Amino acid sequence: MSDPTPEPPPSYFRNWLSLAGTVLALSAFFAFVLLLAVDMLAHQGNPYMGILAYVVAPGFLLLGLGMIAAGAWLHRRHLLAAAPDQPLPNITIDLGRPADRRRLLFFTTGSALFLMLTAFGSFQTYHYTESVQFCGQVCHVPMKPEFVTYQISPHARVDCVRCHVGDGAGAFVKAKLNGVNQLIGVITGDYHHPIKPPTNLRPAQEICEQCHWSQRQVGRLDRTYTHFLADETNTPFSVRLSLNVGGGEARGGAGGGIHWHMNLDNKVEYIATGERAETIPWVRVTDATGKVTEFASKDFKDDPAKHSIKRMDCMDCHNRPAHNFLPPNDAVDLAMASGRVDPTIPWVKSNLVEVLTQTYTTESDAHAKISDALKTRYPGQPKLEAMIAETQRIFSQNFFPEMKADWRAYPDHISHKNSAGCFRCHDGEHKTADRKHTLKASDCNSCHVILAQGAGEELEKLNPKGHNFFHLDSEYSDFSCHNCHTGAFPK
Ligand code: HEC
Ligand code: HEC
Ligand code: HEC
Ligand code: HEC
Ligand code: HEC
Ligand code: HEC
Structure with a gap:
């Protein structure tokens, strides 16, 4: 370095593409800082502010940086092609040169600042795309039914992602890729009306058991269902049930009842048909001792191995824990x-x-x-x-x-009145191959007893052994409830 007046090193970055990239990256960066400040100071979050700050601005920033790099690369190729013999610009750094020291200082502090802000930005972006606001409101037309019903559900304070996105990087990437697909669908208007129930929800054991303790003994629950008939006086008619919810294993109590299916002491598998698993023609139980029993409806003659066999879990009964569309x-x-x-x-x-x-x-x-x-x-x-x-x-x-979203598109499987629900299996028609044994709990008193029914004083005549169901002035014990009760019955 004996040259007394060193040439300023020529730069690959002096080209139009890199220059445009610099302008874009700088604007995006300032837009990001501004939007960030507004988003943090604003009292009520706005879903679009979030998408601008944490998705659009960083996107443009990355595009700008990409353009700078691409411009430099193209420019270098251009220089090489134009004069292959010419020595390439000297880009060595000489710390003895004050100009180089200044450049280095500027470059390192700049990168450190940029890295810090990107780290913060990516964290914010991550956080934002996981928020209820992002999931529920950004695509507000397609997500509106789920968002509105969610807000009045028992799980209104549980973030969407706790049920819809798994833990760990793999699940995160999968969900984001899926999300990009969905965003494209929203922009192009290409999505199902109504949206199909997800087939890729993580196992219930992972979702629901983050909060619910599956070994818990619930015992009996006393619930009253109040109705009014479709007559001139709107005759009231209530049913008070004692539901035998029980528990999933013998350890904490009797280990039976409705929560027997929790897969703790036993395993229930099934084959379902229909988009919303409306029909279940085949069921297999493996109990704690390893004994296997199969039950099938009369017309099911297929080889089960030819179908996709699913293991029963919480969401086969509690299928609308966050989005219940009332009939x-x-x-x-x-x-x-x-x-x-x-x-x-x-x-x-x-x-x-x-x-x-x-x-x-x-x-x-x-x-x-x-x-x-x-x-x-x-x-x-x-x-x-x-x-x-x-x-x-x-x-x-x-x-x-x-x-096109309402109770018809998304039936609730927890009951058996407005859709088949429990009766998809417990209809008295699911039997062993010799047709000698019917699946347990195929009568009116094994899941619940009717403590009282009717109105006024009638409702005070409690019978702990259970009344017979008194329906339309006669006793009734048939499994076809949903054939008449469609949810908008009798009109
Ligand atoms: C407590 C768990 C839980 C939470 C919280 C939750 N969901 Fe769901 N969601 C489900 C289950 C379970 C289904 C599938 C229902 C089925 O298979 O019938 C579902 C289905 C959906 C569907 C498919 C259409 C449908 O109704 O079946 C969409 C879309 C959806 N949820 C969006 C959201 C959004 C947006 C949020 C947050 C605002 C959210 N979910 C919060 C459990 C949850
Ligand atoms: C992040 C925690 C969390 C997760 C995850 C969660 N729940 Fe809950 N769940 C709760 C809380 C809290 C309540 C009580 C709400 C209340 O009583 O206001 C509740 C209530 C319930 C109830 C009683 C509802 C009622 O009408 O009183 C059922 C049933 C239920 N959850 C099922 C599920 C199922 C099924 C899943 C998995 C899809 C699930 N939960 C996932 C926290 C959670
Ligand atoms: C065979 C169907 C079925 C399965 C499977 C099932 N449940 Fe339930 N569960 C019910 C019924 C029916 C009730 C009674 C209350 C009701 O009707 O909502 C209930 C009640 C509950 C309650 C309310 C308890 C209370 O004290 O209020 C919670 C919480 C619950 N279940 C969570 C779960 C979880 C978590 C799983 C999976 C590990 C699960 N359930 C599996 C049918 C089921
Ligand atoms: C996928 C099919 C299927 C569905 C849906 C289903 N069950 Fe079951 N259930 C079974 C099988 C299989 C058994 C065990 C039958 C046997 O061993 O004879 C069983 C057993 C039971 C038992 C007896 C448990 C014991 O104490 O031994 C009760 C109570 C019960 N179910 C209630 C319900 C309720 C309530 C619903 C709806 C919310 C429901 N089931 C939905 C398959 C199902
Ligand atoms: C496999 C278990 C099971 C069997 C068998 C069963 N039920 Fe139910 N039933 C339920 C559950 C679970 C609910 C309520 C769940 C909910 O809505 O929370 C219910 C609810 C009801 C209700 C109240 C419905 C409402 O919305 O007002 C009536 C009435 C009723 N059952 C009558 C019967 C009659 C009559 C029979 C015999 C034909 C019968 N059940 C057989 C599980 C069963
Ligand atoms: C043959 C048709 C039919 C069948 C099957 C049937 N019901 Fe009904 N049910 C009716 C009619 C009609 C009414 C009176 C409706 C009204 O005036 O609103 C009614 C009224 C009711 C009511 C009170 C009013 C209401 O709208 O909820 C309940 C609860 C009820 N039925 C439950 C059941 C259950 C549970 C089953 C199955 C065990 C069942 N029904 C089977 C025809 C039927």
Whole structure:
């Protein structure tokens, strides 16, 4: 380095692409800092602010950096091609040169700062894409049904990702790739209406048992289901059940009852058909001693090995823990039982179920037509406005015409009244190959006993051994409930 006036080293970065990249990266960087500040100071999070700050801005920053590098590489190729014999620009660093020292200092502090901010930025990006806001609100049209029902579910405070994304890097990458696919679907409008139930939920044992202790003995639960008939006086009719939930293993108690299926002392496997597992023609049980028993419905003659066999878990019964779309019958019953709709208004039960189940194109279309229809049916009714408001609320929380999502698209398997539910297996028709043994719990008293039924004083006549089900003035013990009770019955 004897040259007294050293040439400033020429740079590969002096080209248009790298320059444009620098401008882009710098703008994206400042946009990121600004959006970050706004997002942190803002009181109420805005889902789009998040997507701009943690997805779009870092995206442009990376694009800018990529352009700088690509420009330099292209420029180097260009120089080489133009003058192959010319020595390449000298890019050695000489710490004896003050200009080089300044450059180095600038470069190292710059990189350190950038790395820190990227680390923070990626953490924020990670955090943000895992948030309920991102999952539920960014794609607000397709996710609206799940987001709205989630917010009124028992799991409204559980983040979406705790049920939908597994632990560990593999699950994270898989979920993000899947997410990119879904984003493309949203942008191009290419997604199912209604969205299909996920087939890739992590094993229930991992999801639900983060919080629920599967060895727990629940014992008996006392529940009352209140209904009103579709007649002029909206005759009240309630059923008070003592549900034998029990527990999954013998250690903590009797180890039987409904939670017997928890796969602790035994294993239940099945074959399901239909997109929402509506029919289950074949079941296999392996008990604690290793004894295997198979049950099948009459017309199932296939070789089970030709089908995909699934192991039963929590979500085969609790399939709507966070997104329960109430059938109109139950939603109106609930509103009447809690006094939000006055049960003394003639025919109110049947009229509300009927207006809820008309065909509407959008939520606002439904609101307008519900209001018109009820005004025509109840002119001068003093509680009309409250009735309209409540019916519109029921609609908004349970019906999503834009996505074709409602109780018909997503039946709840926990019961057997509005869909087959437990009776997909416990219908008295699932038997061993010799047709001699029926699957246990195929009678009205093994899952629950009816403590009382009816209304008023009737409901106080408790029978701990269980009443026979008194249905439409006669006793009833058949497994075809959902053939009549469709959720919007009898209209
Ligand atoms: C407590 C666990 C849990 C939480 C929390 C949860 N989900 Fe789900 N979600 C499920 C289960 C279980 C299913 C599958 C239901 C089935 O198979 O019938 C599901 C299904 C879905 C589906 C598919 C369509 C459907 O309704 O079956 C979407 C979309 C969805 N969830 C989005 C979300 C979003 C968005 C959030 C957060 C706002 C969320 N979920 C929170 C458990 C959960
Ligand atoms: C992050 C913790 C968490 C996870 C994960 C979780 N739950 Fe829960 N779950 C709760 C809490 C807390 C409650 C009680 C809510 C309350 O009573 O307000 C609850 C309540 C319930 C109830 C009673 C609901 C009711 O109507 O009272 C059921 C059933 C249930 N969970 C099933 C599940 C299933 C099935 C899964 C897996 C898909 C699951 N939970 C995942 C925390 C969780
Ligand atoms: C065979 C169907 C079935 C399976 C499988 C099942 N449950 Fe349940 N579970 C029920 C029924 C029925 C109830 C009664 C309450 C109801 O109807 O919601 C119940 C009640 C509960 C409750 C409420 C208990 C309370 O004290 O209020 C929780 C929590 C629960 N289950 C969690 C789970 C978890 C976690 C799993 C998986 C390890 C699971 N269940 C598997 C059918 C099932
Ligand atoms: C996939 C099929 C399937 C579904 C769905 C199902 N079960 Fe079962 N259940 C079984 C099998 C198999 C047995 C064991 C039958 C036997 O050994 O004879 C059983 C046993 C039981 C038992 C007796 C347990 C004991 O104490 O020995 C009860 C109670 C029960 N189920 C309740 C329910 C309820 C309630 C639901 C719905 C929420 C339900 N089951 C859904 C397959 C199923
Ligand atoms: C395999 C278990 C099982 C069998 C067998 C069974 N039930 Fe149920 N039943 C349930 C469960 C679980 C629920 C309620 C779950 C929920 O909604 O939380 C229920 C709910 C009910 C209800 C209240 C429904 C409502 O929404 O008002 C009635 C009434 C009823 N059962 C009658 C019967 C009759 C009658 C029989 C015999 C034909 C029968 N059950 C057989 C599991 C069973
Ligand atoms: C042959 C058709 C039919 C079958 C099968 C049937 N029901 Fe009903 N059920 C009716 C009719 C009709 C009413 C009166 C409905 C009304 O006026 O709202 C009714 C009323 C009810 C009610 C009170 C009102 C309501 O809307 O919830 C309950 C609870 C009920 N049934 C439960 C059951 C159960 C549980 C089963 C199966 C064990 C069953 N039903 C089977 C026809 C049927």
